[in-house]
Amino acid sequence: MSEQREDLQRIVSTLANKKDEIFNFIDILKQTIINVQVNSSNVFHELDKEFDALHSVLDEMKESMANTVQQERTEKIQALNNQLGQCSSALESSEELLECATTILNIKNPMEFSKAARQIKDRITACPAFRIHLKPTISDNMSHLMVDFTLERHVLQAVKFLPVPKVPEINIAACLVADNCVTVAWKMPEEDSRVDHFVLEYKKTDYDGLARVKDEQPWEVIDYVKDYVYTLSGLKFDKKYLTVRVQACNKALAGDYSDPVTLETKAFVFGLDDTSSHLNLKVEENYVEWDPTGGKGQEKAKGKENKGSGQYPVLKSNKRSGASPKRTSGSRSAAKGCRDRFTGESYTVLGDTAIESGEHYWEATAQKDCKSYSVGVTYRNLGKFDQLGKTNSSWCIHINNWLQSTLSAKHNNKSKTLDLPITDRIGVYCNFDGGQLMFYNANSMELLYAFKTKFTQPLLPGFMVWCGGLSVSTCLQVPSAVKAFQKSVNGLNSS
Numbered sequence: 468m469s470e471q472r473e474d475l476q477r478i479v480s481t482l483a484n485k486k487d488e489i490f491n492f493i494d495i496l497k498q499t500i501i502n503v504q505v506n507s508s509n510v511f512h513e514l515d516k517e518f519d520a521l522h523s524v525l526d527e528m529k530e531s532m533a534n535t536v537q538q539e540r541t542e543k544i545q546a547l548n549n550q551l552g553q554c555s556s557a558l559e560s561s562e563e564l565l566e567c568a569t570t571i572l573n574i575k576n577p578m579e580f581s582k583a584a585r586q587i588k589d590r591i592t593a594c595p596a597f598r599i600h601l602k603p604t605i606s607d608n609m610s611h612l613m614v615d616f617t618l619e620r621h622v623l624q625a626v627k628f629l630p631v632p633k634v635p636e637i638n639i640a641a642c643l644v645a646d647n648c649v650t651v652a653w654k655m656p657e658e659d660s661r662v663d664h665f666v667l668e669y670k671k672t673d674y675d676g677l678a679r680v681k682d683e684q685p686w687e688v689i690d691y692v693k694d695y696v697y698t699l700s701g702l703k704f705d706k707k708y709l710t711v712r713v714q715a716c717n718k719a720l721a722g723d724y725s726d727p728v729t730l731e732t733k734a735f736v737f738g739l740d741d742t743s744s745h746l747n748l749k750v751e752e753n754y755v756e757w758d759p760t761g762g763k764g765q766e767k768a769k770g771k772e773n774k775g776s777g778q779y780p781v782l783k784s785n786k787r788s789g790a791s792p793k794r795t796s797g798s799r800s801a802a803k804g805c806r807d808r809f810t811g812e813s814y815t816v817l818g819d820t821a822i823e824s825g826e827h828y829w830e831a832t833a834q835k836d837c838k839s840y841s842v843g844v845t846y847r848n849l850g851k852f853d854q855l856g857k858t859n860s861s862w863c864i865h866i867n868n869w870l871q872s873t874l875s876a877k878h879n880n881k882s883k884t885l886d887l888p889i890t891d892r893i894g895v896y897c898n899f900d901g902g903q904l905m906f907y908n909a910n911s912m913e914l915l916y917a918f919k920t921k922f923t924q925p926l927l928p929g930f931m932v933w934c935g936g937l938s939v940s941t942c943l944q945v946p947s948a949v950k951a952f953q954k955s956v957n958g959l960n961s962s
Contacts, residue, residue: 513719532614543605550604557595564591632662632715632722641696644730646947647704652696653713653725661717665692668713668724669699671706675729686712704734705942734942735827737820737928744816745809748932755816756834756936807851815855817845818928824899828949829928830909830940832892833866837935841865841877842893844904844926855929856882862918863929864893864906876906876916887915896949897926905949912948 568587574580633656641652651667668686689697702709709732712724741750747761809815822844831842841855843863849855855863856877865882866889867873874885887908894909904918930937 536609539609543607546605547603553595554599557599560594561596564594629661629717629719631720632659632717633657634723635665635713635715635725637711637713637725637728639728642728642730644709644732645944647702647734647944648698648700649702649709649711649730649732650696650698651711651713654695655715659715662715663717664690665695666690666714666716666721667692667697667711669709669711671708671732672710672729673707675708675731702732703942704732704944705736706732708732732944734944735820735822735829736942737818737829738941739930739939740817740819743808745814747814748816750816753939753941754936755930755932755939757814757932757934809851811852813852813854813931814933815849815929815931817849817930821847821925821927822897822899823925826896826898826945828894828896828943828945830892830894830943831930832938832940834936835891837932837937838869839865839867839933840935840937841929841931842895842906842937843877843929844895844897845929846924847927848924849929855931856880860924861929862904862920863931864915869934874915876918878918883916885916887913890915894946894949895928896945898953899926903953907949912946914952
């Protein structure tokens with residue numbers, strides 16, 4: 468009976484899930500119907516606009532051509548009227564001369580006739596009628612102003628809806644993830660000269676593939692991309708993956724989106740552990756600032772806190788390394804640690820994520836008025852009175868801007884002064900497996916100092932601040948300049 472009950476429960480559970488799926492599908496269908504109605508209304512509106520614009524162009528052309536015909540008609544009629552006026556004047560003059568000549572012909576006196584005949588002869592010879600060209604100066608033919616829209620009519624009759632653009636194909640091999648930038652490349656399955664631009668969408672996710680939860684982040688949109696490649700720059704890689712998709716658009720409409728492609732965005736993601744930081748340090752997200760009044764009135768509470776169960780912050784371990792557009796999986800294992808707050812002159816705060824393997828990179832930028840600060844790494848066993856670089860389990864770069872500016876590398880209570888320009892932005896590269904810890908001028912990517920050792924325990928980023936503040940930049944990939952330098956160093960060592 469128990470087996471039957473379990474079988475029935477499984478069937479009921481499956482049916483309930485299927486019911487939920489059908490409900491969701493019904494919602495999708497209803498929304499699709501609404502979308503069809505909205506989109507078809509938009510198409511009708513756009514169709515009216517296009518035909519109205521076409522009618523407007525034809526009306527303008529008709530008006531312009533009609534004006535040309537009207538002007539030509541006016542000019543021709545004016546010229547013909549001028550010629551008609553000349554003919555009327557010549558005709559009137561001719562009739563007058565004919566009457567005069569008839570009168571002279573009736574004169575009987577030879578002397579008078581001879582004299583009058585000479586006068587009328589001269590007048591007749593100069594008569595305008597003999598100078599008139601008896602042919603219209605203007606033709607009545609207007610056919611050269613006629614138009615033939617046969618070709619245009621055929622073109623209009625052949626007008627059809629613009630075809631929906633084909634779906635682009637993202638070229639995964641040409642995509643690149645480097646220096647917190649993602650370059651996405653794609654192509655069309657066939658050449659289409661009517662494609663006007665592309666729309667690129669992306670979103671961060673912790674899933675290798677399609678979204679699995681409803682509260683996924685919305686798509687970020689890059690519109691009017693004219694080329695077949697686009698680089699997203701200045702990204703913060705606070706998620707494991709970046710999913711991208713592309714759609715092609717012509718003048719009228721957009722096609723379907725390409726299949727989403729998920730690119731791995733490996734980076735070192737950590738925060739600052741304010742639960743164990745010195746009381747004179749004010750920690751807000753990834754910013755730490757020295758506060759001389761922070762510890763006052765809190766020492767008793769601090770003592771009780773240390774006597775009791777203590778603080779047990781959860782320190783995360785990070786095994787993510789290197790950037791690659793290939794679809795690989797990464798994991799972050801949790802490791803518990805516990806410690807008291809730093810005290811005394813150890814104005815220290817540690818990162819909350821432990822490094823156990825791989826290559827990692829992060830940066831720290833100091834305020835202009837920061838008097839003294841250190842940037843480095845340490846094992847978890849750094850004592851609450853210990854300072855970075857003064858134990859055999861911590862390494863750091865120290866900048867002192869008090870009285871005189873100095874730059875030094877510290878480890879195991881030994882300090883080496885570096886004859887290099889002071890920088891306000893320090894990059895830290897840690898290759899846990901290779902035992903390399905390198906500090907860079909993050910502005911110029913000049914190497915400041917390198918430690919070579921064998922790390923035997925997980926490492927935590929560490930920061931010391933006195934009289935000033937530090938801004939910590941995380942979610943960064945190992946820069947290409949650092950990778951190139953590492954490659955050249957490894958090449959020299961192997962040779």
